[in-house]
Amino acid sequence: MEMVLLLLLKSIVWIVVLLSIFAFLMLFERKFLGYFQLRLGPNRTGPWGLLQPVADAVKIIIKEDIIPREADRITYKLAPIASLFVALAAFASIPVGPPIELFGRTIELSIVNPNAGVLLLFATTSLGVYGITLGGWASQSKYSLLGALRSTAQMISYELSLGLSIIGVLILAGSLNLYDIVQAQERVWFVLLNPVGFLIFFISMFAETNRVPFDLPEAETELVSGYSTEYSGMRFGMFMIAEYINMITMSALAALLYLGGWNGPSFLPGIVWFALKVTLFIFIFIWVRATMPRLRYDRLMSFGWKVMLPVALANLVITAAAVSLF
Amino acid sequence: MTAVFWIAGILAVAGALGVIVAKTPVHSVISLVVNILALAALYLALHAEFLALIQVIVYAGAIMILFLFVIALLTARKDPIERTEGKLEGQRELGLVTAVGGAVLMIAVAASAGLGRMPANEALPSGFGSAAAFGRELLTTHIFSFELTAFVLLAAVIGVVVLVGRRQL
Structure with missing residues (x-):
């Protein structure tokens, strides 16, 4: 019973924290995009635009909820919920710091800690594409469907190289548990031992979260807004939240698998190191969005299958051989 | 439990x-995903x-998404393709x-195997169901079926390359 309560409490805290991070992430993204483009970004709401998330939230909640006449109503309503649910659930197995002592008991800083933590995370995130595909299909609109089909093809293609790059880390750490993987990086971070794997993970990360330069599912300039074209109000908001939480999850995973998680010089607590590393990746996400043009769709696919996949496979074979020989 | x-x-x-009950193919896919996730549980x-x-990653995360991809493409317009019962009779x-x-x-097989009388709390070997135990079993006891499956998949891959790549050759 106590365990269930603890799980429930952790889940509520996690959801609140994630949603608040999301709110300010939007602000920081717009601010930084502004600076990158020599603008000021939002600056009318409060000092440094800090109240912008509140204004955005009020706006999106009171917007009219539009359902297209031809839409498949059940699936149309289910899709954003599925997206958000999967995004939040994926974060359940991510530890944000070493276990802490509180009230005489050890508390792990992740909601669950299964032996196969990496696999659980991978299994949950692999369900993320359902929300997008179902939403695009249920809208019964050309742009939505095209966006949905693109995202399905893209996410499946890059999931392969993402998975293969992770296996390299698993071989180096000899465990599927995220705590063990961080433990194994106490002396050397895996980004140094497996730089090619990191590069593949890094590129696939952008494709998996549908971010620039791989944002073809949305591609405003040609598909209006892809799978979310017909959505409005909070249903659109749920897709947005899911996308940004996926971004946080991927950044956290990159920090855990390659940058040593919460390991760092001891003048800062582990959780702060971890937050700094995640922030670094999120900043790179924004930086890339401000810098890179969108890829052409056929180039995206041939890059995924003809470059990423073979390199990931070769990297896996070499890593496995090196680990077993030395 | x-x-x-x-x-x-x-x-x-x-x-x-x-x-089987759903009228729209996409709804069938959603039901099947629910079924697969429940099986994983x-x-x-x-x-x-x-x-x-692995059940979730392979079936829900990959195979069903490909199903959904094809079905969403084919039923892009909402009216179902098959309005009538079709030509097959006596289905x-x-x-x-x-x-x-x-x-x-x-039921007969279950009764004869005595599944109702299974011992309730037999101790599991340590590490049961873990990736390590699974891998050891797969690569020692079941190595033949494992290699055979790999061979079949390889044949499928080569088949796809031959069928699709012919145009460019």
């Missing part, structure tokens, strides 16, 4: 029924952690016979 079994079991059966209740996760009767026959067969 019993609660998990009942909830997941009912969801699995509901999902399976949904696949059942594996988890049996301490087969690795198998449960319902045949289906009923197969279902009843299958059920009788399964």
Whole structure:
């Protein structure tokens, strides 16, 4: 019973924290995009635009909820919920710091800690594409469907190289548990031992979260807004939240698998190191969005299958051989 | 654990029924995903952690998404492609016979194997269901079927390359 309560409490805290991070992430993204483009970004709401998330939230909640006449109503309503649910659930197995002592008991800083933590995370995130595909299909609109089909093809293609790059880390750490993987990086971070794997993970990360330069599912300039074209109000908001939480999850995973998680010089607590590393990746996400043009769709696919996949496979074979020989 | 079994079991059966009852193919796909996830929960209740996760990654995360991809493309317009019952006759009767026959067969097999009298709390070997145990079993005891499956998949890959790549050669 106590365990269930603890799980429930952790889940509520996690959801609140994630949603608040999301709110300010939007602000920081717009601010930084502004600076990158020599603008000021939002600056009318409060000092440094800090109240912008509140204004955005009020706006999106009171917007009219539009359902297209031809839409498949059940699936149309289910899709954003599925997206958000999967995004939040994926974060359940991510530890944000070493276990802490509180009230005489050890508390792990992740909601669950299964032996196969990496696999659980991978299994949950692999369900993320359902929300997008179902939403695009249920809208019964050309742009939505095209966006949905693109995202399905893209996410499946890059999931392969993402998975293969992770296996390299698993071989180096000899465990599927995220705590063990961080433990194994106490002396050397895996980004140094497996730089090619990191590069593949890094590129696939952008494709998996549908971010620039791989944002073809949305591609405003040609598909209006892809799978979310017909959505409005909070249903659109749920897709947005899911996308940004996926971004946080991927950044956290990159920090855990390659940058040593919460390991760092001891003048800062582990959780702060971890937050700094995640922030670094999120900043790179924004930086890339401000810098890179969108890829052409056929180039995206041939890059995924003809470059990423073979390199990931070769990297896996070499890593496995090196680990077993030395 | 019993609660998990009942909830997941009912969801699995509901999902399976949904696949055949649903009028829209996409709804069938959603039902099948529910069924697959419930099956994964059942594996988890049996301490087969690795198998449960692989079930989700492979079936829900990859195969069903490809199904959905094709079905969404084919049913891009909402009206169902098959309005009439189709040319195949006697489907319902045949289906009923197969279902009843299958059920009788399964109950008979379960009864003769004495599944109702299984020991309840037999201790599991340590590490049961973990990735390590799974891998060791797969690469020692079941190495032949493992290699055979790999061979079949390789044949499929080569087949695809030959069929699709012919135009460019």
